[in-house]
Amino acid sequence: xxxxxxxxxxxxxxxxxxxxxxxxxxxxxxxxxxxxxxxxxxxxxxxxxxxxxxxxxxxxxxxxxxxxxxxxxxxxxxxxxxxxxxxxxxxxxxxxxxxxxxxxxxxxxxxxxxxxxxxxxxxxxxxxxxxxxxxxxxxxxxxxxxxxxxxxxxxxxxxxxxxxxxxxxxxxxxxxxxxxxxxxxxxxxxxxxxxxxxxxxxxxxxxxxxxxxxxxxxxxxxxxxxxxxxxxxxxxxxxxxxxxxxxxxxxxxxxxxxxxxxxxxxxxxxxxxxxxxxxxxxxxxxx
Amino acid sequence: xxxxxxxxxxxxxxxxxxxxxxxxxxxxxxxxxxxxxxxxxxxxxxxxxxxxxxxxxxxxxxxxxxxxxxxxxxxxxxxxxxxxxxxxxxxxxxxxxxxxxxxxxxxxxxxxxxxxxxxxxxxxxxxxxxxxxxxxxxxxxxxxxxxxxxxxxxxxxxxxxxxxxxxxxxxxxxxxxxxxxxxxxxxxxxxxxxxxxxxxxxxxxxxxxxxxxxxxxxxxxxxxxxxxxxxxxxxxxxxxxxxxxxxxxxxxxxxxxxxxxxxxxxxxxxxxxxxxxxxxxxxxxxxxxxx
Numbered sequence: 001x002x003x004x005x006x007x008x009x010x011x012x013x014x015x016x017x018x019x020x021x022x023x024x025x026x027x028x029x030x031x032x033x034x035x036x037x038x039x040x041x042x043x044x045x046x047x048x049x050x051x052x053x054x055x056x057x058x059x060x061x062x063x064x065x066x067x068x069x070x071x072x073x074x075x076x077x078x079x080x081x082x083x084x085x086x087x088x089x090x091x092x093x094x095x096x097x098x099x100x101x102x103x104x105x106x107x108x109x110x111x112x113x114x115x116x117x118x119x120x121x122x123x124x125x126x127x128x129x130x131x132x133x134x135x136x137x138x139x140x141x142x143x144x145x146x147x148x149x150x151x152x153x154x155x156x157x158x159x160x161x162x163x164x165x166x167x168x169x170x171x172x173x174x175x176x177x178x179x180x181x182x183x184x185x186x187x188x189x190x191x192x193x194x195x196x197x198x199x200x201x202x203x204x205x206x207x208x209x210x211x212x213x214x215x216x217x218x219x220x221x222x223x224x225x226x227x228x229x230x231x232x233x234x235x236x237x238x239x240x241x242x243x244x245x246x247x248x249x250x251x252x253x254x255x256x257x258x259x260x261x262x263x264x265x266x267x268x269x270x271x272x273x274x275x276x277x278x279x280x281x282x283x284x285x286x287x
Numbered sequence: 288x289x290x291x292x293x294x295x296x297x298x299x300x301x302x303x304x305x306x307x308x309x310x311x312x313x314x315x316x317x318x319x320x321x322x323x324x325x326x327x328x329x330x331x332x333x334x335x336x337x338x339x340x341x342x343x344x345x346x347x348x349x350x351x352x353x354x355x356x357x358x359x360x361x362x363x364x365x366x367x368x369x370x371x372x373x374x375x376x377x378x379x380x381x382x383x384x385x386x387x388x389x390x391x392x393x394x395x396x397x398x399x400x401x402x403x404x405x406x407x408x409x410x411x412x413x414x415x416x417x418x419x420x421x422x423x424x425x426x427x428x429x430x431x432x433x434x435x436x437x438x439x440x441x442x443x444x445x446x447x448x449x450x451x452x453x454x455x456x457x458x459x460x461x462x463x464x465x466x467x468x469x470x471x472x473x474x475x476x477x478x479x480x481x482x483x484x485x486x487x488x489x490x491x492x493x494x495x496x497x498x499x500x501x502x503x504x505x506x507x508x509x510x511x512x513x514x515x516x517x518x519x520x521x522x523x524x525x526x527x528x529x530x531x532x533x534x535x536x537x538x539x540x541x542x543x544x545x546x547x548x549x550x551x552x553x554x555x556x557x558x559x560x561x562x563x564x565x566x567x568x569x570x571x572x573x574x575x576x577x578x
Contacts, residue, residue: 018379018386022393025452028408029396035411048412048422101305108298116306118573123313125565127513129537129554131312133547134319137332157312160305189297218401220516225542235403239520242407251411262404269399273392276399277460 036060036256043251059252063260067253069240076257079237083217085148086233090155091212097156098163098208099201103193105164106171107179117168123161132225139226146228154226155216163208166282170204171197210272211279214265234261317558324551332547341552350528351553354536357443361532362511364447365454369507372451373458378488380459381466395456402453406520409449410436439529442522446530450517454510458503465499466492505568509561533557
C-alpha cells in the first residue's frame with residue numbers, strides 16, 4: 001500500500017473497521033468457495049479458512065450430476081433446469097403485466113383505480129403462509145399441482161403487486177404532457193404505450209427484471225410446498241442435498257451445491273448491482 | 288382515430304385481469320384461509336365449522352409458544368441488531384471513503400443470495416467440530432467450544448447471526464440513501480459552531496433520518512415475521528422444535544403433520560401481526576403521495 005502521510009489515526013481506525021466488516025461479510029463466501037475446491041480429507045484435516053492445497057472441481061461435478069438429494073442421486077442439474085424453466089416465463093409475464101398496470105395506473109387513472117391499487121399493495125407485504133393452503137387446492141383444481149406451471153402461476157400472481165408498484169412509480173415521473181400531446185395527435189392507448197412509454201422504460205425494466213429474477217430464483221417456500229418430484233426448483237434441491245442424512249457428510253459437495261444455486265443471482269448482482277439496489281429500495285420505501 | 292368510448296374502457300379492460308386475479312389471490316385466499324382456520328380440517332380440508340377451536344388449540348400448544356418466544360428473540364435481535372449494524376456501516380461509509388463502491392458491494396451481496404444458500408454455508412461454519420470451533424481450537428485455544436447450533440437454548444442465536452449477516456447490507460443501503468439526502472450546509476454550520484463529528488451525527492443527522500428509520504423498521508420487522516427459509520436451511524426448526532418460528536410452525540402443521548386447521552390458524556395470526564405493522568405504514572405512505 002502506498003504511504004499516505006495525511007492518514008490520521010482516526011482515519012486509520014475507520015478504514016480498519018470497514019475492512020474488518022468486509023471480512024465478516026466475505027467470510028461465508030470464501031468458506032463456501034474454498035471448501036468446494038477441497039477434498040473431504042483436506043476438509044477434515046485443515047481449518048475452515050485454509051486455502052485449498054490442490055484445488056479440484058471434483059465436488060462441483062458431483063454436486064452437479066451425482067450428489068444424492070434424498071433418494072435420488074442425479075445431482076442438482078434437474079433442479080437447476082426446473083428453476084430456469086420456472087424463472088424465465090414467471091419473470092417475463094409478471095414484468096409485462098406490471099408494465100401495463102403501471103401505465104394504466106399512472107396515465108389512465110379512473111375512478112377507483114387508486115383504491116384498487118392500494119388494496120393490491122398489501123400483497124407486497126402479505127405473509128405468504130396465508131395463501132399456501134388455499135392455493136394448493138386451487139392448483140389441484142386447475143390440474144397444475146406439482147408442476148412447474150403451477151409454480152409459474154403462483155410466482156406471477158405473487159409478483160404482480162411489486163412489479164405494478166415499480167412501474168407505476170416510475171411512470172408517474174414521466175410528464176403527462178407527453179401523453180396528452182400524443183392523444184391530441186390521435187395516438188391510441190397502445191400506440192402511446194409502444195411508441196412513447198416503452199422506449200422510455202429501460203431503467204425500470206432492468207430493475208424489475210432483476211428484482212423478479214432474484215426473488216423467484218431464490219424462492220424456497222412456494223418451491224417446497226407446490227412442487228412435485230419432477231418440478232422442484234434449485235433451492236429445494238440444495239436443501240434436500242444439504243439435509244440428506246447419509247452416513248458420510250460431504251461438505252465439499254454441499255458447498256459446491258450452494259455455490260451452484262447462488263451463482264446466477266451473484267452473477268446478476270455483480271453485473272447489475274446498481275439496479276438490484278434500486279429494486280431493493282423501491283420495494284422498501286415510497287408509495 | 289380512437290373513439291372516445293374506446294379510450295375510456297380500454298385501460299380498464301387491460302388492468303382488469305391483474306386487479307381481479309391479484310385481489311382474489313390476496314383477499315380471496317386470505318378469506319379462504321380464514322375459513323379453514325375455523326374448520327375441523329386435519330389431513331384434508333373439510334368445512335365443518337368449529338368456531339375458534341383451532342385458535343384455542345394453537346394457544347394451548349407448547350410448540351406454538353416456543354415459536355412465538357423465538358420470534359420475540361429473533362425478531363428483536365434481528366431487527367435491532369440489523370438496524371444498528373446497518374446504520375453503523377452507513378455512517379462509516381459516509382466519511383468519503385475511497386473504496387466506498389467496492390465496500391458497499393461487499394456488504395450488500397448476501398441480500399442477492401437465497402437464505403437456503405447462505406443457511407447452508409452458515410450451518411457448516413457454525414457446525415461444532417468442523418467449523419468455527421475447529422478453527423479457533425487450531426489457533427491454540429484447545430478448550431474453545433462453540434456448540435450453539437446443536438444447543439436447544441442457543442440455536443436460535445445462530446439464526447440471528449446468519450439473519451443479521453444477510454440483512455445488514457440492505458439496511459445500510461437504505462440509510463446511506465437517507466444520509467445522502469441530508470443538506471450539507473446544516474452539518475457545515477454545526478462544524479463551524481465547534482460540534483464534534485460524533486455529536487453532529489447523534490444530535491443532528493440521526494434524528495433527521497427518522498422517516499428512513501421508520502420505513503426500514505417496517506420492512507425489516509415484516510421480514511422477521513415471515514422468516515422461513517433461513518431456519519429451514521440452518522436448523523430445520525431443530526434441535527427438536529427449539530428454533531421453530533411461526534412460519535416454520537405453520538409449514539410443519541399444514542404440510543407434514545396433517546393439522547391443516549391449526550396451520551391455517553397460525554397463518555392468520557401471522558397475517559394479523561404483519562397487517563398491524565404494515566397497514567398503518569402503507570396508509571401513511573399512500574396518503575403522502577396523494578398530496
